[in-house]
Amino acid sequence: MLYELHRFADQIQPLNLFNYTTFRAGGAILTALFLALICGPSFIRWMRAKQGKGQPIRADGPESHVVEKAGTPTMGGFLILFGMLVSTLLWADLSNPYVWVILLVTTSFGAVGFIDDFTKVTKQSHDGLSGRVRLAIEFAVAAVAALLLSLIAASADNAPEHYSTSLTVPFFKDFLINLTLIGFVAFGAFVIVGAGNAVNFTDGLDGLAIGPVMIAAATFAVIAYIMGTPRFADYLFLPSTPGTTEISVLLASLLGAGLGFLWYNAPPAMVFMGDTGSLSLGGALGATAVAVKQELVLAIVGGLFVLELASVVVQVVSFRLFGRRVFRMAPIHHHFEKMGWKEPTIVIRFWIIAIVLAIIGLATLKLR
Numbered sequence: 001m002l003y004e005l006h007r008f009a010d011q012i013q014p015l016n017l018f019n020y021t022t023f024r025a026g027g028a029i030l031t032a033l034f035l036a037l038i039c040g041p042s043f044i045r046w047m048r049a050k051q052g053k054g055q056p057i058r059a060d061g062p063e064s065h066v067v068e069k070a071g072t073p074t075m076g077g078f079l080i081l082f083g084m085l086v087s088t089l090l091w092a093d094l095s096n097p098y099v100w101v102i103l104l105v106t107t108s109f110g111a112v113g114f115i116d117d118f119t120k121v122t123k124q125s126h127d128g129l130s131g132r133v134r135l136a137i138e139f140a141v142a143a144v145a146a147l148l149l150s151l152i153a154a155s156a157d158n159a160p161e162h163y164s165t166s167l168t169v170p171f172f173k174d175f176l177i178n179l180t181l182i183g184f185v186a187f188g189a190f191v192i193v194g195a196g197n198a199v200n201f202t203d204g205l206d207g208l209a210i211g212p213v214m215i216a217a218a219t220f221a222v223i224a225y226i227m228g229t230p231r232f233a234d235y236l237f238l239p240s241t242p243g244t245t246e247i248s249v250l251l252a253s254l255l256g257a258g259l260g261f262l263w264y265n266a267p268p269a270m271v272f273m274g275d276t277g278s279l280s281l282g283g284a285l286g287a288t289a290v291a292v293k294q295e296l297v298l299a300i301v302g303g304l305f306v307l308e309l310a311s312v313v314v315q316v317v318s319f320r321l322f323g324r325r326v327f328r329m330a331p332i333h334h335h336f337e338k339m340g341w342k343e344p345t346i347v348i349r350f351w352i353i354a355i356v357l358a359i360i361g362l363a364t365l366k367l368r
């Protein structure tokens with residue numbers, strides 16, 4: 001919306017600032033941060049009044065959770081989504097199709113997460129939305145998004161042959177694997193759904209999920225800006241993806257809203273993000289990776305999320321096949337809790353890992 005002000009730069013020269021993605025990204029961060037901080041207290045009071053007992057705590061989880069986290073309201077993802085959506089609509093170029101596709105995934109996954117959270121809170125049970133139904137909805141949304149992203153890429157001027165349905169491989173120059181349209185849609189849907197659920201599994205300790213999400217968002221904001229700027233993409237031997245620079249503004253909004261949410265989610269948390277937040281934020285990261293053709297880089301930058309998801313898969317498979325548990329408790333952050341690590345220690349160390357992985361992910365753009 002504010003982007004349109006640059007059209008009046010001939011009359012008022014300072015308005016030309018709105019033509020710069022970096023300026024609008026900065027404005028998006030501050031706007032989303034301000035909205036989350038200002039609305040946080042009222043939102044938390046309202047959610048506490050509505051939810052009563054708050055999010056149900058796992059009886060088989062760490063003993064400290066039953067005492068320290070009981071009664072804490074969930075669905076704090078609404079606070080993030082509100083700041084992110086309002087800020088994006090204010091600062092982004094709304095004629096950019098990438099913005100709308102990523103918002104489609106974010107809001108749709110957020111709606112699925114809300115239904116899951118609402119069911120759990122209402123029933124005071126961990127049995128939320130059916131897993132099969134949830135995954136079916138997620139895959140349907142993700143497939144539509146992947147198809148739209150492929151069509152957008154195909155419509156770009158001077159796009160390499162088969163680029164819209166191709167997979168780029170880190171560390172290799174001009175190396176593309178053509179998946180065909182069906183293969184690309186299937187793979188893209190898998191990445192988006194996988195990212196959403198990986199972040200969902202990571203959300204188990206105060207501040208644990210939102211920190212790595214913000215780190216990944218900041219990293220992909222840089223990647224989207226580079227990929228959408230031909231001179232930077234050419235310098236790094238990357239195929240340019242025109243239009244993706246605008247994704248940086250959306251991710252800047254996510255970053256600002258995440259910072260505002262963290263103010264209230266820092267230990268001891270006043271509110272949990274719930275599936276409403278974790279699914280939507282993970283979906284946004286997955287859709288971004290598909291849009292900028294860096295799906296494999298997401299596996300590096302979001303390696304912490306991959307580890308959390310993998311720990312659950314390994315635990316379930318091992319128990320069903322051999323009747324034995326590999327970890328004391330899954331996801332893996334609970335394993336470290338069972339080992340005696342304090343919650344802040346786990347959170348900060350996982351943040352450090354996320355930062356290191358983000359640096360490695362960025363390095364893949366140059367090391368080719």
